[in-house]
Amino acid sequence: MQEPTRExxxxxxxxxxAVELALKTLEQLDTILLxxxxxxxxVLVAILSRGHILLEGLPGVGKTALVKALGQILNLEFxxxxxxxxxxxxxxxxxxxxxxxxDGKREMSFxxxxxxxxxxxxxxxxxASPKTQSALLEAMQEQNVTLLGTTRPLPDPFFVLASxxxxxxxxxxxxxxxxxxxxxxxxxxxxVEVETLDRIISTRRRGESPQPSWTLGAAELQQVFAVxxxxxxxxxxxxxxxRLVAATHSNAVEATEAVRQYVVYGASPRAAxxxxxxxxxxxxxxxxxxxxxxxxxxxxSGVLNHRLVLSYxxxxxxxxxxAVIDSVLxxxxxxxxxxxxxxxxxxxxx
Amino acid sequence: xxxxxRNNSESGQxxxxxxxxxxxxxxxxxxxKYLLSLVTMWLFAWGTIVLALRAAAGASTRMLxxxxxxxxxIVACALILARxxxxxxxxxxxxxxxxxxxxxxxxxxxxxxxGDWVARMPSIMAPRLRWKGRRASGLFxxxxxxVTISFVVPVHFAAMTEDRPxxxxxxxxxxxxxxxxxxxEDIIEEVKAxxxxxxLAEIRSDASGEDPARTWEAxxxxxxxxxxxxxxxxxxxxxxxxxxxxxEALSKALTxxxxxxxxxxxxxxxxxxxxxxxxxxxxxxxxxxxxxxxTLDALKAGSLSKEQLKQLSAALGKSKGKLSExxxxxxxxxxxxxxxxxxCENAGKCDSAGLAEFLAENAGDMSVADLMAAWSxxxxxxxxxGRADAPMTWSDGTSxxxxxxxxxxLSPSVLAGLKDSQLVGRSVGAPSVEKSGAARSGALSGASxxxxxxxxxxxxxxxxGAVKRYFERH
Numbered sequence: 001m002q003e004p005t006r007e008x009x010x011x012x013x014x015x016x017x018a019v020e021l022a023l024k025t026l027e028q029l030d031t032i033l034l035x036x037x038x039x040x041x042x043v044l045v046a047i048l049s050r051g052h053i054l055l056e057g058l059p060g061v062g063k064t065a066l067v068k069a070l071g072q073i074l075n076l077e078f079x080x081x082x083x084x085x086x087x088x089x090x091x092x093x094x095x096x097x098x099x100x101x102x103d104g105k106r107e108m109s110f111x112x113x114x115x116x117x118x119x120x121x122x123x124x125x126x127x128a129s130p131k132t133q134s135a136l137l138e139a140m141q142e143q144n145v146t147l148l149g150t151t152r153p154l155p156d157p158f159f160v161l162a163s164x165x166x167x168x169x170x171x172x173x174x175x176x177x178x179x180x181x182x183x184x185x186x187x188x189x190x191x192v193e194v195e196t197l198d199r200i201i202s203t204r205r206r207g208e209s210p211q212p213s214w215t216l217g218a219a220e221l222q223q224v225f226a227v228x229x230x231x232x233x234x235x236x237x238x239x240x241x242x243r244l245v246a247a248t249h250s251n252a253v254e255a256t257e258a259v260r261q262y263v264v265y266g267a268s269p270r271a272a273x274x275x276x277x278x279x280x281x282x283x284x285x286x287x288x289x290x291x292x293x294x295x296x297x298x299x300x301s302g303v304l305n306h307r308l309v310l311s312y313x314x315x316x317x318x319x320x321x322x323a324v325i326d327s328v329l330x331x332x333x334x335x336x337x338x339x340x341x342x343x344x345x346x347x348x349x350x
Numbered sequence: 351x352x353x354x355x356r357n358n359s360e361s362g363q364x365x366x367x368x369x370x371x372x373x374x375x376x377x378x379x380x381x382x383k384y385l386l387s388l389v390t391m392w393l394f395a396w397g398t399i400v401l402a403l404r405a406a407a408g409a410s411t412r413m414l415x416x417x418x419x420x421x422x423x424i425v426a427c428a429l430i431l432a433r434x435x436x437x438x439x440x441x442x443x444x445x446x447x448x449x450x451x452x453x454x455x456x457x458x459x460x461x462x463x464x465g466d467w468v469a470r471m472p473s474i475m476a477p478r479l480r481w482k483g484r485r486a487s488g489l490f491x492x493x494x495x496x497v498t499i500s501f502v503v504p505v506h507f508a509a510m511t512e513d514r515p516x517x518x519x520x521x522x523x524x525x526x527x528x529x530x531x532x533x534x535e536d537i538i539e540e541v542k543a544x545x546x547x548x549x550l551a552e553i554r555s556d557a558s559g560e561d562p563a564r565t566w567e568a569x570x571x572x573x574x575x576x577x578x579x580x581x582x583x584x585x586x587x588x589x590x591x592x593x594x595x596x597x598e599a600l601s602k603a604l605t606x607x608x609x610x611x612x613x614x615x616x617x618x619x620x621x622x623x624x625x626x627x628x629x630x631x632x633x634x635x636x637x638x639x640x641x642x643x644x645t646l647d648a649l650k651a652g653s654l655s656k657e658q659l660k661q662l663s664a665a666l667g668k669s670k671g672k673l674s675e676x677x678x679x680x681x682x683x684x685x686x687x688x689x690x691x692x693x694c695e696n697a698g699k700c701d702s703a704g705l706a707e708f709l710a711e712n713a714g715d716m717s718v719a720d721l722m723a724a725w726s727x728x729x730x731x732x733x734x735x736g737r738a739d740a741p742m743t744w745s746d747g748t749s750x751x752x753x754x755x756x757x758x759x760l761s762p763s764v765l766a767g768l769k770d771s772q773l774v775g776r777s778v779g780a781p782s783v784e785k786s787g788a789a790r791s792g793a794l795s796g797a798s799x800x801x802x803x804x805x806x807x808x809x810x811x812x813x814x815g816a817v818k819r820y821f822e823r824h
Contacts, residue, residue, distance in 0.1 A: 009462045012470065234457035236444045283453065289467065290454030292447065335435045335444035342482040343379060347449055 010289035018227035035119035035196030048281035049186025076118035083128035089135035262314035380432035393493030531683035593630035603706035619650035
């Protein structure tokens with residue numbers, strides 16, 4: 001009997017160009033926007049995973065600048081929509097207009113909205129009405145737009161990078177869970193440190209970011225995506241991801257005390273898929289053809305934090321989603337090695 | 351290509367060996383942990399069983415050592431438990447991947463063809479396994495100590511079957527002392543004393559904590575026997591003391607008042623003295639008391655001179671003293687109480703002058719033996735002669751003159767009545783009380799026929815106030 005053919009791991013020479021391209025992109029981002037390496041890495045991971053990103057931060061911390069820089073580096077078509085309460089779905093998706101045809105007949109012609117782009121910046125997304133927010137649902141998940149019974153595909157790749165302001169919440173419409181679930185990451189953009197600020201003011205006139213010295217071509221981006229698809233996810237790592245997501249449910253066997261106490265609704269299966277994809281991107285940036293436990297741990301917080309619905313008790317006890325996720329990550333053994341409590345595995349000192 | 355494949359295979363084998371070795375270490379540690387826990391439990395159980403069997407059934411330690419064979423099923427159980435908790439090879443591989451920082455490469459090796467990554471993989475280092483077994487070890491040491499103690503502890507500390515002796519030493523010693531005292535004072539016969547001592551020894555040896563009632567009953571029985579012997583002896587000694595006292599009193603009476611008695615009474619008295627002396631004490635005792643043979647012969651013949659009577663009286667006194675000494679010894683030995691001792695001593699006290707007077711008064715009425723019996727009868731010869739249990743005699747009534755009446759507190763109603771009473775006169779006789787409410791009636795003096803009549807009604811003193819108030823209102 002012939003043995004089943006074993007999958008061949010992505011070889012170093014195949015992986016290397018993609019890693020170099022990805023790292024170059026990251027380097028460009030770091031050069032254009034100072035002092036946010038970790039955030040840039042996570043944004044790039046989301047791009048490599050073809051996921052959408054929700055950026056949350058105070059005004060003026062550089063959210064829009066980040067998206068603009070990303071668009072420039074990736075050589076992708078970039079459009080920005082400022083979300084306001086009176087914004088209508090048609091303002092984003094596009095609309096049909098009655099026009100005179102060349103043959104003298106009048107017909108409805110479709111004028112595509114700003115969503116028909118590669119990189120859409122949905123600025124202050126929580127200021128638009130739920131109706132308008134919902135207009136993004138199909139586009140984000142299916143990468144299609146259906147209007148008057150006609151489905152139109154969006155350009156490939158298509159990314160939504162939305163931003164929202166955690167303050168001035170009056171007159172805003174918090175994103176519903178279904179909408180939030182479609183974002184791969186929710187990343188918090190914090191203020192930069194004093195040294196970084198000093199560098200920004202001393203090197204950037206009026207805060208204008210420099211133009212990228214190198215850009216990623218469309219073909220190169222597709223090449224990176226192709227390599228990403230071959231990054232190997234070992235069975236035990238996928239098992240760990242499944243256990244991790246399951247552990248965010250308060251009735252799960254491996255749920256931690258914090259989860260049992262504070263989580264009302266845990267993460268969806270889409271979260272597990274998102275973790276797996278994001279972990280692949282993280283592994284690629286690390287120059288590895290396989291996903292390790294550390295990759296999962298690195299991306300888990302960004303993937304899960306907006307997917308957990310916490311109880312009022314959590315708000316009362318000032319416990320946020322990050323604290324709950326940390327408890328799960330620290331208490332859940334990645335390997336599933338169920339040794340008795342009094343037997344511990346310790347790293348051997350060199 | 352072939353070279354790469356060979357390298358892959360060799361590297362894979364090396365990694366497999368490392369994984370197996372680490373898995374073996376985990377299994378060994380698990381076996382050790384479960385073995386220690388199970389052995390600890392068994393040692394505690396074994397120690398308890400050993401103690402219980404040694405105490406309850408007196409089982410030998412050699413037999414109980416067979417319990418050590420339980421180590422075989424314990425080892426088997428530990429192996430089974432360790433096997434059940436043993437992580438899978440994949441999990442062990444994942445641990446090594448994580449600890450070595452392989453980033454999933456080692457895990458991927460299990461399922462994919464690694465190609466050139468074999469050479470780039472970090473060296474696999476098995477992590478250190480640490481067992482926090484301080485508590486388990488402490489318990490194991492305690493259990494081992496316990497089982498050792500259960501084997502070496504002296505069996506009598508735990509024995510439940512062996513007779514626990516009943517401590518009757520104090521009571522038995524007291525009884526032995528009493529028997530010894532009785533023997534010493536010749537109150538009890540040698541044979542009987544030996545029999546009692548033998549019984550006491552048997553009670554001592556048979557005294558058991560299992561049936562203490564039996565031992566105590568036997569001891570009580572023996573104590574009763576000793577007490578009964580003592581009581582009999584005490585009564586006999588009291589009677590002898592009384593006779594000695596009578597004899598001494600009679601000899602003194604004959605010495606002092608002999609001249610006043612007629613010769614017949616004197617002869618009878620001498621004979622009575624001889625009988626009393628012989629019944630109270632033997633000739634040897636009197637001889638020991640310093641009485642000469644000549645006097646003894648004279649006593650038997652009833653021809654004691656005044657001097658010999660004096661000597662006899664002294665000898666009887668000495669005998670009585672010896673008797674008192676013996677009684678005191680019995681008292682010291684706890685055989686008789688103080689009351690009995692006093693009773694015996696009082697029995698020997700006799701008023702010689704009174705006896706001489708009694709004999710002189712009643713001579714001729716009865717024989718000397720009867721006179722002595724009457725003299726010794728309680729209550730005879732006046733109010734101060736003898737005890738209160740004298741026979742009752744009826745004669746004239748007691749005169750009330752000089753008699754004292756018993757004082758008593760009167761009730762308020764009686765006292766109020768007395769205030770209204772009038773003194774009529776004094777009488778030595780009992781007051782004549784008219785019947786309460788008795789009425790006398792008759793015609794009015796000087797009244798014509800049918801002119802009226804009068805009634806005299808005696809009013810009790812306590813009703814006088816009410817009658818007076820009635821007439822005042824009308």
